[in-house]
Amino acid sequence: MPNSTQAPMALDDADPELADLLAQEAARQFYCAKLIPSENYASLAVLQAAGSVLANKYSEGYPRKRYYEGQQLIDPIEELAIARAKALFGADHANVQPYSGSPANLAMYCALLPQSAPNQRVLALGLPAGGHLTHGHKVSATSRFFAFAHYGVDATTHRFDFDAIVAQAREFKPALIVAGCTAYPRIVEFDRFAEIAAEVGALLVADMAHIAGLVAGGVHPSPVPYAAAVSTTTHKTLRGPRGGLLLCKAEHAQAIDKAVFPGLQGGPHNHTTAAVAVALKEAAQPAFRAYAAQVISNAKALAETLASEGLAVVTGGTDNHLVLFSTMPLQATGKQAAKAMDLAGLEANFNSIPFDPQPPMNPSGVRVGTPSLTSRGLRESHMRDVGRWIARAIRGKDDSTELGRIRSEVFDLMAQYPPPGFEAPYPARP
């Protein structure tokens, strides 16, 4: 008989304080309109795998080459995830062990630019133009190990200016060019980046974290045919658990694997690997292609509504899952707008816009996206409601009664569209 210290205790009994916080967060996620473009709702199946006993197991190494015993079932789980990643994205090789996108990016650079390489220069999109910290921003460790220069976007169109990028690449002579963004609302032309890389003798790598689900769903061009290696997170449009993934050409497979383990990481998070495998299976279904297409249609409807409400939409619209807009035409900074939206049940993040005159901690813009609301089943007509609520919240940023009214309308709509991953009985309305 198990003694009392071994008796299983559910979270509610074992830690009521934590359980209560978790229940409140579940209710918040259920009733608020999640508009952060890098978030999503993972399915119940993904959450079950992520919360499984696989979290108890150490597996340093790779399938069939481990430093711990007891891998009889871990190996086939990781092999399943690898096979599904390769099949879904048409890649020669996949590494499913990166803990998330940031370590995946550092591993990618370390793999392709070994210390012995004479040229350590990398050209990537700058943070103010929609790049990521791990694309060599000065506060990121990536900038300590490699010599980054940054390209931007055109001052008028706010899109990539390939003439300027190729001129910069000829001058800078990078060994690597990074194509990928966190706040760029248009198609990333990986073929054009590949041409530039080939011309200057660089390798192209891609960070497709934001758009991986759109690539999987066939509604955004894939970087895989063009890039030596591709990094991604697994939890954004791809709708898996929080995790990372690297894909590469066969000739870089060994370097990529060595860079992840033992280069940067210890044991893989097997529970996450299993959940990634589940998400990759889901993303290979026809329904996911329809989902990805709807994400974009919804984002276009949202962009149009925001523009018609007087907000300044960067690039005038969107081709993907996100919309970046200046809130200044409604006399609010991005931070003021995002705070007001949060009080109104509309969860987004303040964001710099290209050539932003405002500082990064109080920029001119807000970034919104449709992956989460589309996962709930919302469509274009709902996005028009959401766009009007956003504008009302910004206009009413100092009016708590108005923000409360909007919040109530948002909650009414969300209650009709339960998100994936939530089982009845649903959380009580906060």
Ligand code: DSN
């Ligand atoms: N932090 C993510 C985003 O919100 O875009 C990128 O990693």
